[in-house]
Amino acid sequence: MTDTALILGGTRFIGRHTVEEFLDAGYEVTVFNRGNHENPFADHDDVAHFEGDRTEEGKLRLAAERVDPDVVIDCVAYHPKDVRVATDVFADVDAYVYISSGASYGAERVPKREDETPLCECTAEQATDDSAESYGPRKAEGDRAVFAAAEDGVNAMAVRPPVVYGPHDYTERFDYWVDRVDNHDEVVVPGDGTNLWHLVYAGDVASGLRVVAEEGEAGEAYNVGDGHAPTRGEWVDLLADALDTEVEVAYAGPNELAAADLELTDFPLYREYPHLLETAKIRRLGWEPTPHDETLAATVEEHRESDRTGRENGPSREAEERVLGVLETL
Incomplete structure (x- = not known):
């Protein structure tokens, strides 16, 4: 039955x-x-x-x-x-x-x-x-x-x-980063890239x-959680691989972000204190996470088929370019 x-x-x-x-x-x-x-x-x-x-x-x-x-x-x-x-x-x-x-x-x-x-x-x-x-x-x-x-x-x-x-994510928090990496050669990442969520x-x-x-x-x-917890900088690199593109990462601290009236927390999925879940307990039941090359391939494919951009969840590209301009002078 x-x-x-x-x-x-x-x-x-x-x-x-x-x-x-x-x-x-x-x-x-x-x-x-x-x-x-x-x-x-x-x-x-x-x-x-x-x-x-x-x-x-x-x-x-x-x-x-x-x-x-x-x-x-x-x-x-x-x-x-x-x-x-x-x-x-x-x-x-x-x-x-x-x-x-x-x-x-x-x-x-x-x-x-x-x-x-x-x-x-x-x-x-x-x-x-x-x-x-x-x-x-x-x-x-x-x-x-x-x-x-x-x-x-x-x-x-x-x-x-x-x-x-993953696919069908109506919150569009992750879509913000997919969109940035897919459409721009240079992407601002808040902090030094070691932020971990x-x-x-x-x-x-x-x-x-x-x-x-x-x-x-x-x-x-x-x-439950991914088998590997990438830092924010690593996520950008993983997305670039999944999107088959190259992107330059520009790390911006509070001073550089202030030039565009931005704060670290204005970027989606930024968290000041590391957030990491131990998953050994569910693994003992026989559960295993999917590797990132598979999860991101499916996520990127569906993102490109959708009309989601996630752009409203983070700084505008105009603000991001102001930060990039400041970084170029340093």
Whole structure:
């Protein structure tokens, strides 16, 4: 008998890759969402669609009854209440996996480890907030909801990715860098190029979700991340290789950036303190990350086919050229 997977979300970025991962693994898949975005699986006979708002408990219970899933992957739980309700509604499934975040860690450590690094605290106000500032606390509280559900006998687990990149990335944070390298001979990189922000390929998040659903332990959280964590300067070089081009990297510190009224943090994916997740725990389940030559080939190909540029996520080219002009005088 074929296993069934219910994907809460499932038509945009991580959810889209997750649907494909479970289909490839032989599951029958149902996507649960509001239908507000184009469904890439609308013509796919093996993907059913259940329309509803995941914040409405009645809709979730109806989906649980009609779909009767073996596995539930929760791509769109952004508030702790979402997780508490879902783990109650789907208490009897074989596996409920919540997509948490590396942002749930509340202490700066290198690397961040699931069973050692403290999580963010979450106030009552943060738990119902929608701001970027409360994202990490909300995700951490969702983790604690998973742990509590597991103590009550639910086979609930969490997967913590850092920033995700890959095909269909509507955030366009990574697209900014692909666009820069693809269209210009010289690119400004903030700082000295050693800034480190661990990323993870979307397809590897999806495979991690499946592996955790099949092999993970209730009440556990698992980090996922690329096998190698390049510095910002390395990412530009890797992209140049993937785009089959050459690019000169111009490193600019705070003084040079000030000439264009820019700061280091104006560039997407810049983080002052290194962010690195330990992934040994999920690897012990049999999960392996995809090499960068493969992840970037797929990312670049889809980027060029899309209309995304990411340019609004970072400095304008005009501002970048002002910085380049300053650097040339030094």
